Amino acid sequence: MIERFDCRDAFAATLESLAEADSRIVAVVNDAVGSTRLGNFKRRFPTRLFNAGIAEQNMVGIGAGLANGGKIPFVCAASCFLTGRAMEQVKVDVAYSRANVKLCGMSSGLAYGQLGPTHHSVEDLAWTRAIANLTVIVPADPLETAQAVRVIAATEGPVFLRLSRIPVPQVHPADYQFQVGVATVLRPGNDLTLIANGTMVSRALEAARLLSAAGISARVLNMATLAPLDRDAILDAAESTGAIVTVEEHSIYGGLGGAVSEVTAGACPVPVRILGIPARFAPTGTAEWLFEYFGLTPQGIFAAALDLVETRVRR
Amino acid sequence: MHKYALSAADSEKTLAGIARNVRCHSVQMVHRAKLGHTGGDFSAADILVTLYFGALRVDPQQPAAPDRDRFILSKGHCSAALYATLAMRGFFPQEELREFMEPLSRLNGHPNRTELPGVEANTGPLGHGLPIAVGAALAAKLDGAAWRTFVLTGDGELQEGSNWEAFMAAAHYHLDNLVVIVDRNGIQQGGATESILSLEPLAEKFRAFGFAVREADGHDCPALLDLLESVPFEPGRPSCVIAHTTKGKGVSFMENKAEWHHGVPTDAQLAAALEELGCKSGCETCD
Numbered sequence: 001m002i003e004r005f006d007c008r009d010a011f012a013a014t015l016e017s018l019a020e021a022d023s024r025i026v027a028v029v030n031d032a033v034g035s036t037r038l039g040n041f042k043r044r045f046p047t048r049l050f051n052a053g054i055a056e057q058n059m060v061g062i063g064a065g066l067a068n069g070g071k072i073p074f075v076c077a078a079s080c081f082l083t084g085r086a087m088e089q090v091k092v093d094v095a096y097s098r099a100n101v102k103l104c105g106m107s108s109g110l111a112y113g114q115l116g117p118t119h120h121s122v123e124d125l126a127w128t129r130a131i132a133n134l135t136v137i138v139p140a141d142p143l144e145t146a147q148a149v150r151v152i153a154a155t156e157g158p159v160f161l162r163l164s165r166i167p168v169p170q171v172h173p174a175d176y177q178f179q180v181g182v183a184t185v186l187r188p189g190n191d192l193t194l195i196a197n198g199t200m201v202s203r204a205l206e207a208a209r210l211l212s213a214a215g216i217s218a219r220v221l222n223m224a225t226l227a228p229l230d231r232d233a234i235l236d237a238a239e240s241t242g243a244i245v246t247v248e249e250h251s252i253y254g255g256l257g258g259a260v261s262e263v264t265a266g267a268c269p270v271p272v273r274i275l276g277i278p279a280r281f282a283p284t285g286t287a288e289w290l291f292e293y294f295g296l297t298p299q300g301i302f303a304a305a306l307d308l309v310e311t312r313v314r315r
Numbered sequence: 316m317h318k319y320a321l322s323a324a325d326s327e328k329t330l331a332g333i334a335r336n337v338r339c340h341s342v343q344m345v346h347r348a349k350l351g352h353t354g355g356d357f358s359a360a361d362i363l364v365t366l367y368f369g370a371l372r373v374d375p376q377q378p379a380a381p382d383r384d385r386f387i388l389s390k391g392h393c394s395a396a397l398y399a400t401l402a403m404r405g406f407f408p409q410e411e412l413r414e415f416m417e418p419l420s421r422l423n424g425h426p427n428r429t430e431l432p433g434v435e436a437n438t439g440p441l442g443h444g445l446p447i448a449v450g451a452a453l454a455a456k457l458d459g460a461a462w463r464t465f466v467l468t469g470d471g472e473l474q475e476g477s478n479w480e481a482f483m484a485a486a487h488y489h490l491d492n493l494v495v496i497v498d499r500n501g502i503q504q505g506g507a508t509e510s511i512l513s514l515e516p517l518a519e520k521f522r523a524f525g526f527a528v529r530e531a532d533g534h535d536c537p538a539l540l541d542l543l544e545s546v547p548f549e550p551g552r553p554s555c556v557i558a559h560t561t562k563g564k565g566v567s568f569m570e571n572k573a574e575w576h577h578g579v580p581t582d583a584q585l586a587a588a589l590e591e592l593g594c595k596s597g598c599e600t601c602d
Contacts, residue, residue: 052484065446066451089443
């Protein structure tokens with residue numbers, strides 16, 4: 001049995017460790033101290049966790065003001081509320097103002113399962129990716145989460161960090177080092193490229209193993225930074241493998257698939273199959289059940305990849 | 316070449332005199348750009364001047380000094396008055412006021428802190444300034460620092476719910492280093508605030524939200540300065556000044572008229588406005 005991890009734990013542990021060394025690090029939450037895993041942060045640094053209450057617009061504005069006062073605020077809330085409720089503050093107070101605010105969207109995508117579309121956050125990447133000045137990061141495992149937190153804390157500028165609560169296996173080797181804007185080849189391959197991020201990376205790797213058994217060599221690319229985008233990695237995948245499947249726990253409109261297609265369409269048009277959530281609100285079901293429902297499983301990715309390769313051969 | 320500078324009359328350097336010059340600048344800026352918010356510029360001019368030439372501990376030579384007082388113009392559409400005030404205070408050359416809203420100008424229709432020294436927050440959409448001010452005040456409290464945060468809001472702007480979120484937070488965190496000034500001119504874009512979505516009893520609402528409240532004549536600079544120099548009004552509470560103002564203050568045909576929220580003066584109206592403000596032909600600020 002492969003061990004799986006809730007990346008919020010790596011997030012919280014790293015933030016505490018950074019806060020210990022740097023008094024500028026503070027946290028801002030919308031009451032959700034527990035679900036952002038900041039209970040221990042609050043115990044250790046009680047004056048440095050600001051609870052804005054259930055008031056996300058104010059929460060993000062407070063983040064911008066703390067940054068103006070020289071702090072490095074990590075503003076943490078369920079991604080659906082952080083982005084959906086406070087989008088204008090994200091755009092104006094944080095991104096346009098180039099405030100040194102780290103927006104942490106927790107339990108993104110379909111993580112809230114049966115709580116339904118009100119709590120799902122499958123539009124957040126489309127929204128944030130369209131905003132200038134805003135770095136958008138979607139880590140795939142605890143190691144990458146911890147490294148991303150360290151890197152963004154040490155780098156001046158606005159960031160949206162999209163985290164999940166769905167347990168994922170470690171996909172990176174111990175010597176991995178996350179860099180903003182640099183995609184990582186996790187598995188080499190020549191016949192097509194699977195590009196994924198976040199919770200979908202481990203599933204893409206499993207799909208690549210299934211494809212390998214079927215005689216197809218699939219490259220797996222972890223696109224952990226959605227903005228700024230690693231254009232070179234996408235163009236290399238397009239040129240050297242000729243076909244791309246993107247996999248994301250997000251709407252198929254405007255997220256990873258959209259970003260990849262924007263690059264290939266202009267510079268190296270190859271077939272791109274976009275896997276994710278179609279433009280309809282999810283029915284009731286656990287996150288895992290919804291992944292099955294929307295084909296976001298190793299088997300679903302495998303089938304889409306096989307179909308793409310066979311379609312290309314028929315042409 | 317036109318030059319912006321203090322007129323002879325303002326060499327007295329009274330706050331009221333400087334405010335008159337801010338009005339002269341801003342109405343000309345709006346006339347030239349054919350875009351702007353003169354009514355609100357004029358209602359806020361005396362408050363802005365009282366802050367920048369009186370209450371605020373800021374140094375134009377060190378606009379990013381960590382211990383500076385912060386001022387956030389939440390009613391960002393009154394950028395012309397803010398720019399005129401900042402320029403007269405020395406944050407950037409007054410000549411640059413001519414570039415208001417010109418292509419590539421730093422003087423955008425709404426203030427941009429990443430480009431213009433002295434601007435603390437990018438505002439424009441309403442209801443943003445107070446939350447940012449609360450965050451800044453929290454940062455100062457955390458550091459035990461002496462700098463204060465002042466924010467000027469419109470009155471119609473208080474219809475945005477984010478302000479009330481921020482009021483709750485300001486009181487909850489005992490931010491007595493925060494001063495909210497409301498430019499209570501009573502008129503928003505579409506008409507009287509009380510006819511569109513009533514705010515009264517505003518002072519009582521602020522008190523109920525935990526503020527120490529004072530009401531003042533927003534055009535009486537010396538009295539306003541006395542008041543602002545006495546903050547915090549009560550230890551442990553955020554301060555609120557409801558500044559009673561007149562939209563379009565200083566030009567009779569603009570006063571208390573909703574259409575001057577974003578009205579642009581014709582050449583004749585500009586001449587009449589400058590005449591009434593006391594910027595007679597030959598004054599350095601006039602075209």
